[in-house]
Structures are given as structure tokens and as C-alpha cells.
Amino acid sequence: MLKSRFDNFIAFIQNKNIKILTHDLVDIDALASCLTLKYFLTQYFKEQEISIYFSEFAKPTINYLRNITEKFPSFDFSYSKKFNASTSDVVLIVDTNNLNQIELNSNLDLVNLGIPLIFIDHHYLGEKPKNNTLEISHLIFENYSSTAEIILKFFEFYNIPLTIPLKILIITAIITDSGFFKHGNNNTIQNVSNLIGEDIDIQDIFLLLKKNETDISEKIAKIKGMQRVKLIREGDFLIGITKVSSYGASIATKLINLGFDIAIVLSKEENQYRVNTRAKKVVCIKTGLHLGKILEEISIKYKGSGGGHDGAASLTISIESDTITTQIIEKIKNYL
Numbered sequence: 001m002l003k004s005r006f007d008n009f010i011a012f013i014q015n016k017n018i019k020i021l022t023h024d025l026v027d028i029d030a031l032a033s034c035l036t037l038k039y040f041l042t043q044y045f046k047e048q049e050i051s052i053y054f055s056e057f058a059k060p061t062i063n064y065l066r067n068i069t070e071k072f073p074s075f076d077f078s079y080s081k082k083f084n085a086s087t088s089d090v091v092l093i094v095d096t097n098n099l100n101q102i103e104l105n106s107n108l109d110l111v112n113l114g115i116p117l118i119f120i121d122h123h124y125l126g127e128k129p130k131n132n133t134l135e136i137s138h139l140i141f142e143n144y145s146s147t148a149e150i151i152l153k154f155f156e157f158y159n160i161p162l163t164i165p166l167k168i169l170i171i172t173a174i175i176t177d178s179g180f181f182k183h184g185n186n187n188t189i190q191n192v193s194n195l196i197g198e199d200i201d202i203q204d205i206f207l208l209l210k211k212n213e214t215d216i217s218e219k220i221a222k223i224k225g226m227q228r229v230k231l232i233r234e235g236d237f238l239i240g241i242t243k244v245s246s247y248g249a250s251i252a253t254k255l256i257n258l259g260f261d262i263a264i265v266l267s268k269e270e271n272q273y274r275v276n277t278r279a280k281k282v283v284c285i286k287t288g289l290h291l292g293k294i295l296e297e298i299s300i301k302y303k304g305s306g307g308g309h310d311g312a313a314s315l316t317i318s319i320e321s322d323t324i325t326t327q328i329i330e331k332i333k334n335y336l
């Protein structure tokens, strides 16, 4: 039964120009699914034109794509950043069945293009893709923990051999989409086990997913920022203040992660001083605290530039004085 669904799909897209699309903020499953699907179709059809369009990548995908491209420089990772509807006979939508999640870099409306849209996806379907009559061709299987495993079926059904980069792409997609198997089922683990064989080391895959090492100067700045932090307690609220030479914004965020409700980080940049502030959202909601307003007021008074959101704001100013810090703290305390 399953195989016949794939046969229908193949029959429908035969002799057509194919565009592969996925959701915006492309995750690793979407990336891997599009690349492996393109590879399969190129091998299977030989003569047809097949291309991928990506909008924006999620941060971990950028990192992963960089790592895997370095590891397999001869694999075809190419894609287009512009969606050209006029050269498409059919659009394959991968890893989503919700057209609202697709970001085209134009005002094109996929539904009104008159091009058949076929979904290949593993998300909950609901009532969504009723906008065309191709239901028979959709490949939507909610019992799969990743779209990449649906793509894997093409290779199995039509006897196209998997290469090492393809296997690695699919394994990483399965691992990330199943939350390292937390949301997976027996098939999820079975699939990885079948793919991994003797030619792939699971540790190499973990390395591909690892975030690139933070620059040593950033690490030192963060550690120094933590060493110098002063704690001010105002009722039940904890304010942290520290000084660093750079990376003020990321240190302010770190202080919040550490447990402070509000963080103030002072840093000296060339001829000016910078103040980065952060506050927990719940504190802003509860007290009405608005760091952007506070820093804007200070910037007007001292001819600097400042502002931002309620929970994240910064100030750049040419003088450094403890009175400025004191005023920021006083203004914050007024809300608490």
C-alpha cells in the first residue's frame, strides 16, 4: 500500500520541472530531506530539471551546513535563494504541510500560481492541504519522526544506493528531529541502526552537530564578566552589574541565565562606553519595567544614544561615570 503511494507520486512528477521547497528557518531535517530528495530524483529521472529553493536557515542549520560541506566538498549542496515560478511544473513541499510556513522572496502566492503542490511531510495534517486535487500524490505520514525517513523510502523502494554523505544527512535529520530519540519510536532507532553500518562513526555525526568553538577572547570576557559581577538585592529581585571589555550583550544574557532578574553590563569601546541591559520577561510584565525607556531617558540627558525593548536595551555614551550607573539602578528600582 505504501509503495503504491510512492508510485503515484513518481508517476505524477515524471517529465516535469521540479522545484523543492521547505519551511522558513530551515531546520536540519528540512535541509537533509531536500538535499537527499534532490539526489534521489536526479538519479532516478536523469533528464529532468530539479532544484531546491531555501529561504532563511535556522542558526544550528547554518553551523551544520558549514561543517558537512567541509567534510564532503564534492557532494552537491547547491540550492537557489530565489524562487522562480515560471520554470516550475510541480512544487514539492517538504517537511511542512502548512503554506503559511513558506517564505518566498517575492509576493508570489503559491496557491494561485496554478502549479501543482505536493507535500512530503511527517507533521500532523489536520484539514490543511485540501487546496488542490492531488491528495493521492501527497506523501504525508504522521508516524515518522522525521521527513528524512520518508525520503529514505524512495531509496529503498527504487533501489538507489545511498552514499555516505546521504546516510549522514538522513541520520542527523533523524537524530535532531526526534530530539536525540526522545520523541522517536522503535522505527526511528531501527532506521538509524540500518543506516549507520560500518562506514559511519556516530561520533563524527555528533561532531557535525557541535557548535563551533567560541573564540577564546569571548570565553575570557565571559569568565571575567562573571568574576566581577556585583549583586544588588531589591526585595525579591536580584540585579547583577559587571564590567567587561567587550561582548557586553552576550554577557548580559548570560547573567540572566545564571539567575539574575536584571543584568547591567558596562563596557568600554574605543572612545565610548556602552551599557547593555537585560531583564526577565516575567519581571517586565509584573512590574512594568521598561529598560528601553530608561536608557532612552538617560541618553537624552547625557547626549548619548540609547533605547530598545522592555527586556533588552543598550546605551552608548561618551562619558563614563558612576553617576550614570547609579541613575540606571535608581530608575530600575523605581519599578520594583
Ligand SMILES: [Mn+2]
Residues within 6 Å of the ligand: 029, 030, 095, 122, 145, 146, 147, 177
Ligand atoms: Mn521535520
